[in-house]
Amino acid sequence: MHNIRSKAGTVRRTLRLGVAGPVGTGKSSILATLCRELADELSMAVVTNDIYTDEDARFLRSAGVLPAERIRPVETGACPHTAIRDDVSVNLDAVEDMEDAYGPLDVILIESGGDNLTATFSPALVDAQIFCLDVAGGGDVARKGGPGISKADLLVINKTDLAPHVDVDVARMVDDARCAREGLPVLALSKKDASSVAELADWVRSLLARYRADRHTPVDPGPMAPHSHVHEGSHTHGDARP
Amino acid sequence: MTAGIGPLAALLLADGRLPVGAYVYSAGLEPAVAAGLTREEIPALLRARVRTVCVTEAAAAVLAAREAVARDPVDYGPLQRALAARTPVAPLREVGAALGRGVHRLALRLAPGHPAIAALDTAVLPGPPVLRPLRPVVTGALGAVLGLAEAELARTVVYDDLQAVASAALKLLPGDPLDSVAWVAQTASSVEEAVVEAVATSKPSDLPARSAPLIEQWALEHARTERRLFLA
Ligand SMILES: Nc1nc2c(ncn2[C@@H]2O[C@H](COP(=O)(O)OP(=O)(O)OP(=O)(O)O)[C@@H](O)[C@H]2O)c(=O)[nH]1
Ligand SMILES: [Mg+2]
Numbered sequence: 001m002h003n004i005r006s007k008a009g010t011v012r013r014t015l016r017l018g019v020a021g022p023v024g025t026g027k028s029s030i031l032a033t034l035c036r037e038l039a040d041e042l043s044m045a046v047v048t049n050d051i052y053t054d055e056d057a058r059f060l061r062s063a064g065v066l067p068a069e070r071i072r073p074v075e076t077g078a079c080p081h082t083a084i085r086d087d088v089s090v091n092l093d094a095v096e097d098m099e100d101a102y103g104p105l106d107v108i109l110i111e112s113g114g115d116n117l118t119a120t121f122s123p124a125l126v127d128a129q130i131f132c133l134d135v136a137g138g139g140d141v142a143r144k145g146g147p148g149i150s151k152a153d154l155l156v157i158n159k160t161d162l163a164p165h166v167d168v169d170v171a172r173m174v175d176d177a178r179c180a181r182e183g184l185p186v187l188a189l190s191k192k193d194a195s196s197v198a199e200l201a202d203w204v205r206s207l208l209a210r211y212r213a214d215r216h217t218p219v220d221p222g223p224m225a226p227h228s229h230v231h232e233g234s235h236t237h238g239d240a241r242p
Numbered sequence: 243m244t245a246g247i248g249p250l251a252a253l254l255l256a257d258g259r260l261p262v263g264a265y266v267y268s269a270g271l272e273p274a275v276a277a278g279l280t281r282e283e284i285p286a287l288l289r290a291r292v293r294t295v296c297v298t299e300a301a302a303a304v305l306a307a308r309e310a311v312a313r314d315p316v317d318y319g320p321l322q323r324a325l326a327a328r329t330p331v332a333p334l335r336e337v338g339a340a341l342g343r344g345v346h347r348l349a350l351r352l353a354p355g356h357p358a359i360a361a362l363d364t365a366v367l368p369g370p371p372v373l374r375p376l377r378p379v380v381t382g383a384l385g386a387v388l389g390l391a392e393a394e395l396a397r398t399v400v401y402d403d404l405q406a407v408a409s410a411a412l413k414l415l416p417g418d419p420l421d422s423v424a425w426v427a428q429t430a431s432s433v434e435e436a437v438v439e440a441v442a443t444s445k446p447s448d449l450p451a452r453s454a455p456l457i458e459q460w461a462l463e464h465a466r467t468e469r470r471l472f473l474a
Pocket of ligand 2: 027028029056111
């Protein structure tokens with residue numbers, strides 16, 4: 001049902017890439033950037049998750065980076081976290097509709113709705129995910145950890161052009177993130193810095209190549225990762241429903 | 243394959259945690275609230291639904307379950323057409339098909355290759371617009387495969403509708419969540435009447451056609467609303 005048969009007769013499914021992260025950190029902008037950079041070489045579509053409006057889809061349509069019909073908002077019944085994790089039905093419907101209508105697609109980008117550090121995508125919905133923080137949220141956020149920060153396939157620290165205005169040391173924030181991620185990639189990004197944009201696009205190209213070669217294993221960042229508080233041993237919090 | 247699990251199936255299908263995407267549906271509450279319905283009137287909305295749309299949907303599920311086990315080849319077409327005809331408002335047919343799609347995905351997971359599930363393709367109406375299998379048809383087919391008794395199936399369908407209203411109330415007209423439970427409990431005797439009527443239905447042409455004009459009117463208005471939490 002989810003598979004597309006290529007002309008050669010081999011089974012190849014579209015790469016489904018999620019973009020999660022706190023409100024306003026630049027998720028929609030990352031989607032727009034990726035479409036702008038990659039849509040000439042790859043067949044792409046976008047699914048957005050808003051709580052209440054179709055704001056994200058409108059923003060992306062007005063950016064003109066993809067034909068409007070390839071950008072679809074899903075309505076998540078005020079359950080944006082459920083829609084990317086505990087019950088991904090409505091997002092799967094949208095993804096499958098896009099694959100049916102415009103397939104074969106190379107990449108479908110899915111933007112999460114909702115608003116916190118613990119919301120990540122289930123592997124039932126995406127093959128890989130980017131977690132997006134920004135410098136304006138403060139230099140400490142990367143150190144605070146959480147499932148997206150520590151385990152997403154790529155952590156983006158966005159809006160580095162703003163760092164001098166918010167007194168954040170980008171190099172240090174990136175180092176903190178690297179520590180929390182035990183070797184997983186971290187990218188300092190600004191839409192105003194062409195070389196960082198090129199790095200982001202290259203990361204997606206190489207992910208797609210690994211995915212196609214069956215060398216990519218989807219990882220579930222899961223609920224709150226085990227962590228420790230000062231003066232206590234390490235423990236895990238239960239996953240609160242949104 | 244998961245088949246013939248009997249009474250447990252009723253609990254599984256009625257559980258709000260069932261991951262079939264039903265959280266996008268307020269069963270008419272959000273459109274009603276937009277039209278001015280107050281918190282005090284929610285029990286009245288539940289009573290109205292249980293006597294109208296719930297009877298039709300529960301009866302459709304029962305007929306789908308019978309079709310699933312009675313005939314070879316299984317053909318849900320006549321039932322789907324009868325139910326679509328009794329759902330005259332396009333946005334409600336669309337949401338019925340969207341909700342059916344979630345249950346269909348579950349059915350394919352629980353009973354892949356089962357002939358009664360594979361036959362759900364016979365419920366697709368070509369359109370335009372194409373109408374995927376409506377939720378009562380899919381739930382009935384899955385209920386039959388799981389070995390759910392007819393009355394339990396009918397009760398599950400009605401209960402799910404009432405709980406959709408009651409739980410959406412927590413977001414739309416917030417108050418004590420325990421009230422929501424009490425409202426649903428108070429419908430018990432009308433739920434049983436709906437169950438009896440659903441089980442007594444014998445063929446698609448006899449499917450109860452219970453029109454609820456305000457529910458339909460509000461659903462039409464809701465489809466044109468921009469800022470909303472629920473599809474319908
Ligand atoms: N200076 C600067 N601003 C940025 C950058 N990326 C995004 N922004 C701005 O940050 C704001 C939020 O960006 P969005 O892309 O809408 O963020 P989002 O995460 O999609 O927001 P929500 O969907 O509301 O959670 C907008 O005003 C963007 O223009 C960047 O690299 N540098
Ligand atoms: Mg956005």
